[in-house]
Amino acid sequence: MDAAKILKKRGLRITKIRVAILETLAANLQALPYSKLQKDLSRFDRTTLYRTLLILRDKGFIHKALEEKGESYYALCSNCTSSMHNHNHVHFKCNRCSTVQCLHITNKLDLSIPKISINSIEIIAKGTCSACLLAD
Amino acid sequence: MDAAKILKKRGLRITKIRVAILETLAANLQALPYSKLQKDLSRFDRTTLYRTLLILRDKGFIHKALEEKGESYYALCSNCTSSMHNHNHVHFKCNRCSTVQCLHITNKLDLSIPKISINSIEIIAKGTCSACLLAD
DNA sequence: ACATAAATGCAACAATGTTGCATTAATAAT
DNA sequence: ATTATTAATGCAACATTGTTGCATTTATGT
Numbered sequence: 001m002d003a004a005k006i007l008k009k010r011g012l013r014i015t016k017i018r019v020a021i022l023e024t025l026a027a028n029l030q031a032l033p034y035s036k037l038q039k040d041l042s043r044f045d046r047t048t049l050y051r052t053l054l055i056l057r058d059k060g061f062i063h064k065a066l067e068e069k070g071e072s073y074y075a076l077c078s079n080c081t082s083s084m085h086n087h088n089h090v091h092f093k094c095n096r097c098s099t100v101q102c103l104h105i106t107n108k109l110d111l112s113i114p115k116i117s118i119n120s121i122e123i124i125a126k127g128t129c130s131a132c133l134l135a136d
Numbered sequence: 137m138d139a140a141k142i143l144k145k146r147g148l149r150i151t152k153i154r155v156a157i158l159e160t161l162a163a164n165l166q167a168l169p170y171s172k173l174q175k176d177l178s179r180f181d182r183t184t185l186y187r188t189l190l191i192l193r194d195k196g197f198i199h200k201a202l203e204e205k206g207e208s209y210y211a212l213c214s215n216c217t218s219s220m221h222n223h224n225h226v227h228f229k230c231n232r233c234s235t236v237q238c239l240h241i242t243n244k245l246d247l248s249i250p251k252i253s254i255n256s257i258e259i260i261a262k263g264t265c266s267a268c269l270l271a272d
Numbered sequence: 273a274c275a276t277a278a279a280t281g282c283a284a285c286a287a288t289g290t291t292g293c294a295t296t297a298a299t300a301a302t
Numbered sequence: 303a304t305t306a307t308t309a310a311t312g313c314a315a316c317a318t319t320g321t322t323g324c325a326t327t328t329a330t331g332t
Contacts, residue, residue, distance in 0.1 A: 013298055015310065034288075045312045050289070052310085067203050070288070070320065092252065103249055111261060113239055116228065118263040125247060127254040149329055151279065170319075181281045186320070188279085206289065206319070 031065035094129035230265035
């Protein structure tokens with residue numbers, strides 16, 4: 001993954017923390033909790049991390065996979081842009097090892113409720129991940 | 137709604153803040169953000185509110201309908217107990233007026249993913265609520 | 273009314289969110 | 303390559319929420 005090239009292609013300045021965040025997220029299969037990003041990227045100021053996460057989210061590079069107990073989990077986007085965020089996948093959290101992952105599903109989920117206009121649907125599943133199932 | 141009676145029936149002590157929380161939530165159709173509870177119940181200590189919310193959640197009286205941007209939204213449970221939490225409903229947030237409500241749906245949502253054991257599924261829908269649609 | 277277990281309020285601290293502002297860095301223009 | 307300009311960064315500061323320990327008060331069964 002060439003984070004610099006990706007940033008450039010999408011018209012964003014190439015800065016150290018942006019490259020670092022993208023590479024950190026790319027290096028993990030799971031979504032990463034804020035606290036982990038904070039720790040891994042502690043060479044940067046906390047405010048900068050905070051603002052950079054906002055920008056990368058806004059521009060469609062990353063998304064918040066889950067927010068739970070005051071902690072946000074971040075993951076790379078696969079197909080988003082500034083104008084279009086489509087996260088048609090399920091966010092799964094393992095109750096045992098606490099990892100969070102994005103699961104791409106084929107099932108199309110349609111939900112319609114009278115008198116309400118629904119723009120987006122988010123699904124959060126919890127259970128036991130394959131690694132923990134195997135560890136039994 | 138007789139909060140005291142409900143608490144007693146479920147074996148919890150009847151205290152002012154418990155009654156107040158249950159009545160506050162019962163008085164609203166929507167789920168209430170923590171900040172609103174905090175404000176309405178400011179006559180009680182913040183720690184007590186925090187701990188009481190934990191207890192009422194644990195005992196199945198209330199549930200966290202949504203956690204977003206660091207803010208938790210709470211609502212009454214309809215059929216939960218200490219041992220059984222079943223929230224088979226959708227949590228809906230209106231993007232315009234920011235209200236959060238629990239929508240009871242009939243559609244059964246089944247999701248199965250290979251190699252993973254799923255225990256619970258939560259659905260969060262966002263869009264425009266009926267009141268805001270009418271206000272156009 | 274009393275004993276006892278539980279709930280409360282207070283103090284204190286941690287983590288995250290958030291803003292303003294001066295400094296520094298990235299890019300475009302020369 | 304140097305400079306101008308625009309954006310990003312780091313620092314300080316403060317708000318909100320989460321969390322724990324402990325002394326005091328309250329709810330309830332006897």
